[in-house]
Amino acid sequence: MHTYRGGTGGEVTDVELLTAHVAGDPHAFRELLTRHQDHLWHVARRTSYSDEDASDALQEGLLSAHRNASKFRRDAAVRSWLHAIVVNACLDRIRRNKSRQAFSLSADNVEEPRDSHDHVEAVDMRMTVDQALALLPPEQRAAVVAVDMEGYPVAEAAIRLGIPVGTVKSRCARARKRLAAELAELGGRGNRS
Structure with missing residues (x-):
């Protein structure tokens, strides 16, 4: 398990982790998800119609965040950026499953x-x-x-x-x-x- 510390020994910020991920650090994104996993799960669960859809949408959203990390704009908090991606993944899944009401x-x-x-x-x-x-x-x-x-x-x-x-x-x-x-x-x- 990799432990992230800032230059003064403090915890690395979310932006620093995302930047490290974009630069190729294989552990940075996992650390970022560890910090925000619970919050993002609750967002997905409350936005989706079922636990299964929430789980799938969360996975899709995190994959999208992983792939599009280089597009992150520093005018928002990383947590807010992840939140928006997960909500959009949930809405996309709802639209795809529109015929199924659960x-x-x-x-x-x-x-x-x-x-x-x-x-x-x-x-x-x-x-x-x-x-x-x-x-x-x-x-x-x-x-x-x-x-x-x-x-x-x-x-x-x-x-x-x-x-x-x-x-x-x-x-x-x-x-x-x-x-x-x-x-x-x-x-x-x-x-x-």
């Missing part, structure tokens, strides 16, 4: 309830939200996930998604309106059963 049954983000009734309600709510998210167009889903689920400010979400701030705002507004309608519809169906 949703996550995972309860990864559901707080552990105190009793089984609460647990069933929490899982049911998560499934309902996932179903509603699955009905959104991919670009709206990515924007609303970044802002409302991941908690990024609109300006940072715009950087991460590689789109203007106004576009993030309009996609979120359209997504929230559609989500409200879909959640009401899905909730109404659940009450009728």
Whole structure:
């Protein structure tokens, strides 16, 4: 295992690692991924419809980042650059799989309830939200996930998604309106059963 240290013994920056990778260092990109793997997995998982799609999109995105590292512009943080590449890989995969509508049954983000009734309600709510998210167009889903689920400010979400701030705002507004309608519809169906 290679350990990266800066000139003063401190940790090498992400930009330095990316530069080393472009220069041919065989370990630099792996170190960069080690730093950001968890974050990028969560981004892929929240943007995709299933763990399988998230995994595939993450792999595709990282391969793209590896190949296109020389195109990195220093006006953005490396983490934001990687984030945007992974989101775009997820959106590309969603477009390719458009005919397949799936949703996550995972309860990864559901707080552990105190009793089984609460647990069933929490899982049911998560499934309902996932179903509603699955009905959104991919670009709206990515924007609303970044802002409302991941908690990024609109300006940072715009950087991460590689789109203007106004576009993030309009996609979120359209997504929230559609989500409200879909959640009401899905909730109404659940009450009728």
